[in-house]
Amino acid sequence: MPFVDAIILGVIEGATEFLPISSTGHLILANELLGNAPTEFAKTFEIVIQLGAILAVVALYVRAFLDIEKLKKIIVAFIPTGLIGFALYPIVKTYLLESIPVVLGALAIGGVVLIVFDYFHRERGGELVEKPMSYRDAALIGLFQAISIIPGVSRSAATILGGLALGYSRTAIVEFSFLLAVPTMLAASGYDLFNYGFTFTNGEWLTLLIGFVISFIVAVIAIRWLLHYVKNHSFTAFGIYRILLAVIFLMFIL
Secondary structure, eight states, rough: HHHHHHHHHHHHHHHHHTTTTTTTHHHHHHHHHHTTTOOOOHHHHHHHHHHHHHHHHHHHHHGGGGHHHHHHHHHHHHHHHHHHHHHHHHIIIIIIITHHHHHHHHHHHHHHHHHHHHHHOOOGGSSSSOOOOOOHHHHHHHHHHHHGGSSTTTTTHHHHHHHHHHTTTHHHHHHHHHHHHHHHHHHHHHHHHHOOOOOOOOHHHHHHHHHHHOOOOOOOHHHHHHHHHHOOOOOOOOOOOHHHHHHHHHHHHH
């Protein structure tokens, strides 16, 4: 993979990781447009550079991870995702991670879900009254997140919609989604590197590092923008974008 492609993919990852539009789906489609073959390195690259974006959360929310009560709820939410992800990892890595039809279908369906959910879901006065998150709700949000093992679904969309359905405000669930991303992507990246990292060349490691650093820098900007956006806007625009992207790319490949 050329360094220029690594930079492009790093920007895409950082910009899309926390938006409900599927960073993995965008990376798969971008690799298709760039002509990068779906090698084991390319698949691992798509997973590991997400960790760069996730570490932006650590940098911005370091105090949240020192809150023991909040940390326990993050762990509870991670458990169902981790168990399901580990069980289905071989299927996802072998059959789904580079499937353009799967990505386009998930993007379009997810877009419709976002639009329909936004239409029926209204927060009183723009924001719900904040309530402490229970361990039960944390586990349920983790189950919602597990749906995102399907490329194109979007981890953030799954957790955000799950949290909204359980009665949490947009701001509260978006921030929890940020925090939950940390153990999720640490586990996914670590497991993938353990399985395939020993086979990478020095050039591939450098390419991975470039994508990692770029995604971190761009993600810091994206996180701050999204937090500002959700205070006054719904997620309908993201739903429309997902559908348009799927339709345009489908026309392109046909």
